Amino acid sequence: xxxxxxxxxxxxxxxxxxxxxxxxxxxxxxxxxxxxxxxxxxxxxxxxxxxxxxxxxxxxxxxxxxxxxxxxxxxxxxxxxxxxxxxxxxxxxxxxxxxxxxxxxxxxxxxxxxxxxxxxxxxxxxxxxxxxxxxxxxxxxxxxxxxxxxxxxxxxxxxxxxxxxxxxxxxxxxxxxxxxxxxxxxxxxxxxxxxxxxxxxxxxxxxxxxxxxxxxxxxxxxxxxxxxxxxxxxxxxxxxxxxxxxxxxxxxxxxxxxxxxxxxxxxxxxxxxxxxxxxxxxxxxxxxxxxxxxxxxxxxxxxxxxxxxxxxxxxxxxxxxxxxxxxxxxxxxx
DNA sequence: CACCCGTGGTA
DNA sequence: TTACCAAGGGT
Numbered sequence: 001x002x003x004x005x006x007x008x009x010x011x012x013x014x015x016x017x018x019x020x021x022x023x024x025x026x027x028x029x030x031x032x033x034x035x036x037x038x039x040x041x042x043x044x045x046x047x048x049x050x051x052x053x054x055x056x057x058x059x060x061x062x063x064x065x066x067x068x069x070x071x072x073x074x075x076x077x078x079x080x081x082x083x084x085x086x087x088x089x090x091x092x093x094x095x096x097x098x099x100x101x102x103x104x105x106x107x108x109x110x111x112x113x114x115x116x117x118x119x120x121x122x123x124x125x126x127x128x129x130x131x132x133x134x135x136x137x138x139x140x141x142x143x144x145x146x147x148x149x150x151x152x153x154x155x156x157x158x159x160x161x162x163x164x165x166x167x168x169x170x171x172x173x174x175x176x177x178x179x180x181x182x183x184x185x186x187x188x189x190x191x192x193x194x195x196x197x198x199x200x201x202x203x204x205x206x207x208x209x210x211x212x213x214x215x216x217x218x219x220x221x222x223x224x225x226x227x228x229x230x231x232x233x234x235x236x237x238x239x240x241x242x243x244x245x246x247x248x249x250x251x252x253x254x255x256x257x258x259x260x261x262x263x264x265x266x267x268x269x270x271x272x273x274x275x276x277x278x279x280x281x282x283x284x285x286x287x288x289x290x291x292x293x294x295x296x297x298x299x300x301x302x303x304x305x306x307x308x309x310x311x312x313x314x315x316x317x318x319x320x321x322x323x324x325x326x327x328x329x330x331x332x333x334x
Numbered sequence: 335c336a337c338c339c340g341t342g343g344t345a
Numbered sequence: 346t347t348a349c350c351a352a353g354g355g356t
Contacts, residue, residue, distance in 0.1 A: 039352040046342065082340025119354045139352050186352060195350065284340060321341065
């Protein structure tokens with residue numbers, strides 16, 4: 001592989017096919033960091049079409065604005081995106097920027113990577129996109145592209161597999177235009193070198209692709225460890241409300257959905273005599289949860305870890321999606 | 335290294 | 346409808 005012609009073909013393709021994202025119209029490291037955090041394990045369409053990025057940047061135009069905010073408001077603006085530790089980590093990062101970097105966004109790659117919630121990928125993304133400085137990066141798109149380019153038929157989710165991907169990304173990187181090159185490699189994975197039905201006939205770098213040249217099936221790569229088997233779980237919640245509010249429970253110990261609110265949960269024995277007023281199923285990690293909501297007795301009062309939430313606060317009280325949907329449905333049918 | 339963390343789109 | 350997948354990081 002002689003990377004020069006590969007780089008040229010890739011960046012040329014990108015120059016005419018790149019999509020117009022708001023975070024590509026700016027060099028503000030804060031805006032770019034926000035986009036990268038939101039895009040972790042999350043599709044572009046979700047972040048863009050549902051308005052998360054725009055709302056966030058309007059409310060928190062600078063790191064200092066986020067550092068000064070209440071966690072409840074932060075989580076409320078993140079509601080529906082999932083992986084809520086991202087939001088808390090992002091706020092923690094702004095506090096570090098304020099208290100340890102004089103309020104200025106760090107410009108060293110190693111310093112950016114020390115910020116909470118920012119790992120090797122996100123640090124390199126901010127470094128190359130905001131400052132156009134050279135750092136290789138590997139996300140799910142790049143991993144797929146490299147695995148197919150080199151027909152890497154071993155697992156990529158091992159130390160050896162990760163080393164191969166990052167070493168290769170470093171070799172390929174165009175030091176003269178790291179911003180465009182990294183963006184191009186990622187967009188190639190998103191638009192052309194797709195997981196299931198790659199569009200090899202439209203690929204600008206098919207000449208350099210071993211999977212394509214050797215007529216292998218690219219859809220078999222990359223290889224990862226099979227996911228855990230799905231575990232079925234039942235959740236039983238109660239709906240206890242009046243016109244002026246409802247009883248909610250804040251997620252406590254443990255880390256799942258920390259800081260968010262949900263309907264109070266009960267044992268199935270304690271609610272089996274109550275009328276069922278809502279059902280849904282949702283997935284969380286490797287669990288498949290069946291949620292059932294029961295109309296509580298009017299005598300039901302909040303337990304010590306539960307709170308009466310006024311109706312006017314319900315829309316801005318951060319809740320995970322399954323409970324937000326339940327609450328919306330129950331409020332509308334009252 | 336293994337496992338955990340959410341959600342919505344897509345085939 | 347189920348299963349896979351996504352601009353990963355922390356523990």
